[in-house]
Amino acid sequence: MADQKVSDTAISALIEAELGREGPLLPILHSLQTRFGHVPEAALPLIAEALNIGRAEVHGVMSFYHDFRTQPVSGPVVKICRAEACQAQGGRALEAEVAARLSGATVEAVYCLGLCANGPAAMVGDRPMAAATLDKLAAEVAR
Numbered sequence: 001m002a003d004q005k006v007s008d009t010a011i012s013a014l015i016e017a018e019l020g021r022e023g024p025l026l027p028i029l030h031s032l033q034t035r036f037g038h039v040p041e042a043a044l045p046l047i048a049e050a051l052n053i054g055r056a057e058v059h060g061v062m063s064f065y066h067d068f069r070t071q072p073v074s075g076p077v078v079k080i081c082r083a084e085a086c087q088a089q090g091g092r093a094l095e096a097e098v099a100a101r102l103s104g105a106t107v108e109a110v111y112c113l114g115l116c117a118n119g120p121a122a123m124v125g126d127r128p129m130a131a132a133t134l135d136k137l138a139a140e141v142a143r
Helices: 008-018 025-036 043-051 055-064 084-088 091-101 134-142
Strands: 077-081 106-110 122-124 127-129
Touching (some): 084 091, 091 106
Parallel strands (some): 077 106
Antiparallel strands (some): 077 122
């Protein structure tokens, strides 16, 4: 994913594939991130031109939605909920422990994964996890 070469041709092909959709900006950004592991800076002017919008609008959408990255990440992404319910169940301590002990993983904060009754909640890649612990997260990262 993230190690694939980024070219204007590849970016343009991904943009073109989504142009027929209603409201294509988010699908375009998701498609680019899925393919390259991030939304390359070189894509912004190409997206703006294809959609006939300003580059600032593309940037604004990217910065509003925190899941979009401008740089590739190395290793698996572990998201840990920082909402109040998960904090009350040890979410902050888990976040610190994961950051310190799971080398190679990128740790990100999120606000509510919808597992409030079974916190702390986390997500590894696209897999949500209730009652997350360091051991459970480490096992999931190893998969």
